Every structure is written in structure tokens, then in C-alpha cells.
Amino acid sequence: MMQESDLQDATPRYLEIADVLQSEIVKGSYKLDERLPSEAQLCSRFRENRYTIRQALELLMHSGIIRSHQGKGHYVCEKPLNLQYTITPNTRFSNEITLLGCTPKAKLLKQEKLIPPEDIAVALKLGPEEDAYRLEILRYADSVPLAWNVTWLPSKYFPGLLDHTRCLGSLYAMLEGVYGMQLHRIWSTFQATYPTAMEASYLKIPPNTNLLHIESVMRDDDRQLVEYTSAKYRGDLCRVSIEFEQK
The missing domain is CATH 1.10.10.10 (Winged helix-like DNA-binding domain superfamily/Winged helix DNA-binding domain)
Structure with missing residues (x-):
């Protein structure tokens, strides 16, 4: 004992x-x-x-x-980092962080093209042989690592995507600029979790730090399912709220 x-x-x-x-x-x-x-x-x-x-x-x-x-x-610090991050159907990480008075940054850690796991394929309504791009992205606010993202994008909607991600600043800005596509959130799920050893290392946090795990699916203007993202936000720095549409 x-x-x-x-x-x-x-x-x-x-x-x-x-x-x-x-x-x-x-x-x-x-x-x-x-x-x-x-x-x-x-x-x-x-x-x-x-x-x-x-x-x-x-x-x-x-x-x-x-x-x-x-x-x-x-x-x-003159202003300890305490971010109020609001999720709407059209939330953009870079825009939200800028509005909060911080400087956003994205670092692409890994990218690959492969057949996604079954749960991702189901979420994006992909066939068994349809592949997708998988991106691992570390997001910052004022040079402080804030969120760990794993994003899946069906390759049929984004031909040649990996040729445009080398200097990734804002993913959505790139998708709009290169593919003329604007993304809209259709659902998100929220769950409290702890980081893996790798996630804790990248986020520079102890392994017992709470994370808020948000999984989301996005559509384009034609209502095609074009993105699945698993985002893990640091609970010690970030509070997330949901803004409902006014009737």
C-alpha cells in the first residue's frame, strides 16, 4: 500500500x-x-x-x-490570461482570440491523408473507401498554448489541401481563400477530460490539468459535411460559453 x-x-x-x-x-x-x-x-x-x-x-x-x-x-503578468471563448454557428478561433485582445497563432504539428476511423466517417457521412485529411494543430493565445485540435476534412471537397497548409495561420481563412468555402457549425458535444502525456507536453501543463473536450461538425453553404474537429481547451485558462441564436 x-x-x-x-x-x-x-x-x-x-x-x-x-x-x-x-x-x-x-x-x-x-x-x-x-x-x-x-x-x-x-x-x-x-x-x-x-x-x-x-x-x-x-x-x-x-x-x-x-x-x-x-x-x-x-x-x-499585468493581465492574467482568462479567456471567455464563445461558441456560435460561425465561431472562428482567430477572430475570437483577437476580439479578446490577444494574438492568435496556429502551429501545424502533423498532417496526413488516410481512411478515417469509423466514428469519424459516420460523423462526416463518408463511404468506407473515402479518405480524408487529418491535421494536428496547436493553437495559441499570446504565445500561450491554449488548445489541441485534431481536424478531419474529406479530401473530395479539398483537392490538394496539403499544398496550402505549410504556412498555416487561420485554417478557416485558408479554406475560404483557396476553396471559397465558409463553414458553419451544426453540432458540438462537450466533455471534461484530462490530457494524454503527449497533449500535456504540447500544452505545457501538468497531467492533472482539466481540459474541456469539444467535438464539432461543420457544414458548407451547400449543407455538405466538410469538417470534424476534436478540440481540447485548457480548463485553467479558458471558459467556453454557447451563444444561442435570437428568434
């Missing part, structure tokens, strides 16, 4: 340090825009090496709690 000391040992030291510093920031020990103690001072305080301290500080940076100024140190 695992003892209490074993449970404590199971928590990485840098996570403990990050939790202490975050708690102090929340309580007001460090004010907004105030400089944190230097790495050397934190090493002395926590009796840890510089590598461990840097891991803790990087975790707080990726959480939008502190920022780094080269040669000057780390500072408490």
Missing part, C-alpha cells in the same frame, strides 16, 4: 515550487507587474538547482501567470 511519503515523492519538485509561487501570486504576495526573485534567490529559498527552478518558472509562463524579460527576470 502506498504511504503518504510515497505520494509526496511522486510529485515532481518543480510542480511543488510552481504551486507555491502561484499561490503567493494569487494571495497578493507579488503584485501585478512586480519582478519575482531571481533564479539564484529561488534556488536558495527552495534549496533546489537552477534547472528545477527554471522548470517551475516555465510552467508559470506557459500558464500565463508570469512573463519573462530577457536579462531582467520574471514578472507577474
